[in-house]
Amino acid sequence: MVEHAETIALRALTWLVGNDELLPVFLGATGAGEDDLRARAAEPEFLASVLDFLLMDDAWVLSFCAAEGVPGETVMRARVGLPGGTGPHWT
Template sequence: MTLSDTNHAATLALRALAWTLGEPARAERFLALTGLSPDVLRASAGDPSTLAAAIGFLESHEPDLVACADAIGATPQDLAEARRRLDA
């Protein structure tokens, strides 16, 4: 994995995280399922494990994964690959 690949994965994941947090009910579900508090999320938003968790959250509910991918101009496969790179 190159730095460019890692940066691209992080960028996609940040966009996915922003999309996830853009709807209050989905944001609350994300926080509840991940156990993150808003303060911890703010402090760790750039951390690869937090970014991977954001995509993992979307992967656990395919309609959200597809909707997010469409909204950010990616494919569900792009997001899944980004999570794999961030988990590495």
């Protein structure tokens, strides 16, 4: 599942880099620089931050999923497979 999650996150990163309007928002929100996009693309934690960012807005998720031809729940499922993806269980 982790490999699938990383693949989805890399696809999301590629989509994000190609989005001239959203990329600066991601860079500003995360503090990442353009060099980080290449240097950290293989790090599961960085990929998790890409999906966390995307999940901040349903429109972004749906736009990515439409562009990639994947179901809407793909991003959330991939996020669970990366570090920090499981939320606290309050039981």
